[in-house]
Amino acid sequence: RFSLFLFTVVLLPVLSGAGLAADDPTYRRTDPVTGQQLQCKNCPPGTRLGAHCTSSRETDCVPCGPGLFTEFWNYIPNCLRCGACSDHQRVVRPCNGTVNTVCECEAGFFWDQHFCRRHTECKPGHGVKASGTPHRDTVCELCADGHFADIRKMHAACVTHSACETDEQLVLPGSRWHDNVCATCDQLTQKGTGTHMFTIT
Structure with a gap:
């Protein structure tokens, strides 16, 4: 029994961290079935959380669709909506899934207090x-x-x-x-x- 318990204690952390690189951002989560504390991998920029990791499965990440983005590693359930330029602004860099739209005032105008x-x-x-x-x-x-x-x-x-x-x-x-x-x-x-x-x- 002692050998079986020791094997289980050693194996579970390996499963919860399987596939994680040393520098991959992670977040802590309690497995609702086993009660185990897991170290789940965050989703990379351009994706969102599809499903949390479990003791036997890595985090499921889903790509952001058109008009949506995530700029940082995350575990949010929904991608963010791309911003739109306001009056007298032009697009410097369009939204591309990993960065939001970057706008700049057009010639003859300057940015001052939100417009x-x-x-x-x-x-x-x-x-x-x-x-x-x-x-x-x-x-x-x-x-x-x-x-x-x-x-x-x-x-x-x-x-x-x-x-x-x-x-x-x-x-x-x-x-x-x-x-x-x-x-x-x-x-x-x-x-x-x-x-x-x-x-x-």
Whole structure:
């Protein structure tokens, strides 16, 4: 009797751990029939639990179907549903059974508190210090003296006022929102009469 008992004690742990690699993730479970503590193998990414292991059978894992995934080793009964991108987002990586859908804000938007917001447009006299990305808003700065940001361009940085050419005269000094306006004598007089108009906005 003692020999039979010893054989049973030694055999049961071998059966409960049969087929397990040393680094396979496991979970503990009590066999409802024998009351034995089992070390069951987890299901790999891309699958879910079909049936728990027993003292004579390994864990049964079932592949996730279309539109479903599991990213980690698990023993959950149902795969997770793939996520969908929201407004103003694009798919960076589609759901493939082992990873969820990866989304990113489309051009001109950035992620802020659970939704995509449009990048800030710098005010007149302010230029772009750091361009916006899908994860960060545009950073604006006030243009320093002698610099301007072209208000005709949505995302212009502050740049130095242009210098007039040697044959030009300064007609209108630059400001923080427009460049110096320069012109030659011919442009100003137009054959000696009249006034030349310059558009700065």
